[in-house]
Structures are given as C-alpha cells and as structure tokens.
Amino acid sequence: RKEVEQDPGPFNVPEGATVAFNCTYSNSASQSFFWYRQDCRKEPKLLMSVYSSGNEDGRFTAQLNRASQYISLLIRDSKLSDSATYLCVVNPTGNQFYFGTGTSLTVIP
C-alpha cells in the first residue's frame, strides 16, 4: 500500500469556483502533513502545513482527519494563477517525506 494516495484529477474548474482535494495516508503514527504546489516543470514549493486543528491561509484551508487518515485542501474563489499540481505530503517519522502523485488543477476563464 502506498504511503500517500491522491486522486490525480484533472480538476477543471471555472474562475471563482470552490474546489477540494483529498488525500489519504497509511501510517497512523504520522505527525507532519503538508500541501505543496508544483507548477509545470518547476520544483515543488510549500503551499501550507496542515495542523491538527485545521488552518487557513487566505483562500486556502487545510484540514486533517486523524481518525480517517485523510488530509484535505479547499480552495475558494479560484484564480487562474491557482492552476498547478497540488501534492499531498506526509512525514511520518521526521526524516522522510512521502509524496502523493499530485492532483492537477486547471482554472478556466
């Protein structure tokens, strides 16, 4: 079983739409969770960390459900500039980062 699993999409949404991504992780002892953004042919960059209590950064909201072992990312009022691949990342032990395969988002004018 993979450490992290994501729906690859693609998600094609109109500007202004709300879109949600989920991912699941296999190691119930995992402590650190992140969402990264990757633009085409570029390196992954941190979008936001995911905290147990959930956290929000502008139009982006991340939540963690430990009981079901899934992480979610909600993007409100989608912009064209949000088009990218979103990677779910789990660091179970502090020394290795496990990446999902990524979910592709295209925001359409």
Place this chain on the structure above:
Amino acid sequence: NAGVTQTPKFRVLKTGQSMTLLCAQDMNHEYMYWYRQDPGMGLRLIYYSASEGTTDKGEVPNGYNVSRLNKREFSLRLESAAPSQTSVYFCASSSPHMGTEAFFGQGTRLTVV
C-alpha cells in the same frame, strides 16, 4: 539566500555513461534528499542523508550512489546510465524538527538515450 542549488539543470547521456549530480544548500539543514519524478509516479525517494557521512536508501536506490560530502553538499552518481533513469531529479533539504518543511532545488532534467 540561494536555498538549494542543483547542477546541472539539463543533461543528455548515452547509455552506459556516468555522471554526478550536485546539490548544495545554505540553510544549515541536517537532512538532504534525492528524489526522482516521473509522470504518473510522483516524487520517489532515491537516497537521503541525516548528517555528514551518513546515507540511507529510499524507495528506488538501485543504479545510484550518493555521497554526503559535507553538511552543505550531497551528490548523486549514476555509474552506468540506463534509459530507465531518464527522469527529473530533485534535491531537497530540511531540518530534523517535526513539522518543518522540505525545500527543493530547481531540478535536473536527465535524458538517457
């Protein structure tokens, strides 16, 4: 502040040739990583290093060797390149503290023909 720097950015190799990818970070991070990224496969860990002089295998180590030259630098060597090693290679670094993120270099696009 350069962050994580990888060289080269692009390379074409013939099957059987060797090459070394270099990674340097200026953030004083203990951990460094080498990943490869292939379509539909996501980022897969090749090797990582927790400190100078130590390295550990990741998910896909076969065909690669690594060396943690010092705290700043971590190299990845392909001794005899194969077409299956055509990929985008990313170096990353992080501190050992739980909850801290990994920072990535810009990647090396390698084609083996």
